[in-house]
């Protein structure tokens with residue numbers, strides 16, 4: 501409510517804040533309905549082994565086609581889901597749907613699913629993962645969970661305990677977006693990750709910025725020294741790919757290979773012939 505003391509600035513801002521809060525509340529209600537009505541969907545983005553040039557798995561990325569606002573990307577609604585607690589239901593929906601999809605892929609292909617730190621805080625994520633795998637008939641070794649340092653920030657001991665239980669069931673654990681936020685090397689001493697994903701901001705800058713390039717090099721050598729799979733996300737050019745190959749990166753992901761798409765759009769290509777991307781790249785070079 502506007503203050504009567506003449507500081508008009510409050511009059512100006514408060515209605516705008518109200519509108520934002522109302523907008524958020526409306527979105528939250530819409531999201532609750534979308535989860536219940538199964539109207540979210542998942543796009544998949546291939547992860548390619550740099551040596552063999554073959555698709556080794558897909559990352560599940562959730563999307564929401566809002567009836568009035570159109571297609572919404574995770575950065576538009578995951579924060580709302582996290583603040584409202586809806587992330588528990590949303591996360592379970594993604595896990596169940598993605599595991600069901602992945603159970604139909606050729607066995608070597610793996611599935612990567614992103615987990616929010618909030619899913620560690622408020623629910624039994626081990627139970628949720630185990631049930632999703634069992635119901636889909638997907639072996640745990642074909643699932644990889646991508647987490648960020650946020651899992652350690654609130655309560656590191658609890659985060660490590662839950663990750664350890666998950667890993668004991670046979671699923672793999674990847675550290676996502678490494679190099680941003682509160683990334684700390686000590687996480688790699690506290691927990692045996694299977695994979696580290698280099699944040700795409702470094703890949704975007706590595707060809708024209710010596711610092712970004714040195715950071716990429718350092719993360720790759722850290723990962724290799726710890727015997728981890730090292731993934732570069734956001735690879736958009738052949739030059740980046742060449743550089744990453746020389747530096748010893750093991751997997752790449754990015755628009756150069758494919759944007760995230762509905763899994764049906766990969767049918768007859770990578771799903772049956774994982775070398776598709778190498779061929780496709782060669783073709784696009786000739787074109």
Ligand code: C2E
Nearest residue numbers: 561562573574575594614615616734735736753754755760
């Ligand atoms: P992320 O896990 O780091 O996923 C990679 C993001 O980079 C995706 O954005 C992907 O579309 C984008 N990307 C991939 N290749 C390229 C490229 O070559 N260039 C550029 N510019 N971007 C590229 P998206 O799909 O918008 O997802 C954003 C973030 O939302 C994800 O980042 C992840 O943290 C989160 N997210 C997505 N799906 C889920 C989910 O099911 N659950 C949770 N908790 N978070 C999710």
Ligand code: MG
Nearest residue numbers: 559614646676
């Ligand atoms: Mg990810």
Ligand code: MG
Nearest residue numbers: 676677697733
């Ligand atoms: Mg990432």
Ligand code: MG
Nearest residue numbers: 676677699700
């Ligand atoms: Mg990211």
